[in-house]
Amino acid sequence: xxxxxxxxxxxxxxxxxxxxxxxxxxxxxxxxxxxxxxxxxxxxxxxxxxxxxxxxxxxxxxxxxxxxxxxxxxxxxxxxxxxxxxxxxxxxxxxxxxxxxxxxxxx
Amino acid sequence: xxxxxxxxxxxxxxxxxxxxxxxxxxxxxxxxxxxxxxxxxxxxxxxxxxxxxxxxxxxxxxxxxxxxxxxxxxxxxxxxxxxxxxxxxxxxxxxxxxxxxxxxxxxxxxxxxxxxxxxxxxxxxxxxxxxxxxxxxxxxxxxxxxxxxxxxxxxxxxxxxxxxxxxxxxxxxxxxxxxxxxxxxxxxxxxxxxxxxxxxxxxxxxxxxxxxxxxxxxxxxxxx
Numbered sequence: 001x002x003x004x005x006x007x008x009x010x011x012x013x014x015x016x017x018x019x020x021x022x023x024x025x026x027x028x029x030x031x032x033x034x035x036x037x038x039x040x041x042x043x044x045x046x047x048x049x050x051x052x053x054x055x056x057x058x059x060x061x062x063x064x065x066x067x068x069x070x071x072x073x074x075x076x077x078x079x080x081x082x083x084x085x086x087x088x089x090x091x092x093x094x095x096x097x098x099x100x101x102x103x104x105x106x107x
Numbered sequence: 108x109x110x111x112x113x114x115x116x117x118x119x120x121x122x123x124x125x126x127x128x129x130x131x132x133x134x135x136x137x138x139x140x141x142x143x144x145x146x147x148x149x150x151x152x153x154x155x156x157x158x159x160x161x162x163x164x165x166x167x168x169x170x171x172x173x174x175x176x177x178x179x180x181x182x183x184x185x186x187x188x189x190x191x192x193x194x195x196x197x198x199x200x201x202x203x204x205x206x207x208x209x210x211x212x213x214x215x216x217x218x219x220x221x222x223x224x225x226x227x228x229x230x231x232x233x234x235x236x237x238x239x240x241x242x243x244x245x246x247x248x249x250x251x252x253x254x255x256x257x258x259x260x261x262x263x264x265x266x267x268x269x270x271x272x273x274x275x276x277x278x279x280x281x282x283x284x285x286x287x288x289x290x291x292x293x294x295x296x297x298x299x300x301x302x303x304x305x306x307x308x309x310x311x312x313x314x315x316x317x318x319x320x321x322x323x324x325x326x327x328x329x330x331x
Contacts, residue, residue, distance in 0.1 A: 024189035046279035047292035054296030100263035
């Protein structure tokens with residue numbers, strides 16, 4: 001691959017990515033946030049986070065063996081540990097370890 | 108907040124970014140692209156799925172214009188993250204441009220859930236963003252340089268990002284006095300996962316969520 005192609009692509013991808021991140025800051029630069037923006041700031045993050053969970057699971061093959069069981073168990077462990085002990089690192093670490101053991105050795 | 112506490116906050120992201128970065132670097136090496144492009148891409152683009160997409164497009168010899176449009180559309184979701192951060196970054200110095208630049212899914216998640224005193228916020232946010240980017244750069248360069256020689260079987264470690272999102276969903280649910288958005292997002296997320304095409308699932312679900320939030324504002328704010 002030619003280096004001019006690669007460098008050009010990287011520059012364009014950099015600008016495109018940065019644009020998506022800076023747009024809201026440019027649009028609302030000189031205004032006090034409206035009640036609507038305050039409402040979105042309050043409610044959108046939790047929705048984004050929940051949707052990211054499903055996004056992270058989007059490539060799971062639910063219709064064939066093992067029917068996403070490793071993912072369901074992993075998510076279940078994370079929820080249980082986090083509700084019970086409220087320690088983010090513990091919940092994430094144990095859930096990930098369980099998931100790795102499941103997909104490497106069980107399924 | 109001590110530096111050690113900040114590092115501890117970012118450990119889940121480290122567990123996800125290093126292996127994912129390595130997967131990216133491996134793929135880049137398979138396309139016979141020199142390793143230092145992995146470094147430059149992770150320094151300047153710094154978008155996980157965006158960089159994977161770029162590799163796919165390199166492989167199919169897409170034009171530079173196509174790469175720009177596809178990257179923009181894929182990363183459009185970040186606009187929603189910025190929207191939720193306007194007040195938070197408002198009084199920061201020029202350094203906030205680095206925060207805006209580095210607002211990935213995972214960085215957004217950590218910033219939004221970390222509890223930091225107001226006068227410390229800028230410093231802590233900058234460290235979180237910078238550490239996250241370091242993990243990503245280290246992973247991608249290691250993957251590109253080392254190729255397939257990895258000493259242990261780390262298959263499945265990227266699940267730490269899924270678990271991170273689960274944990275942070277619970278945190279935000281507990282923090283927020285309005286509980287309806289959480290349950291509506293569960294429905295939208297499930298719907299999106301089943302019915303939307305995987306590559307467009309995130310942006311479509313987020314647009315749907317924003318739409319529902321605005322149209323049903325009154326009902327969202329009522330009740331618990």
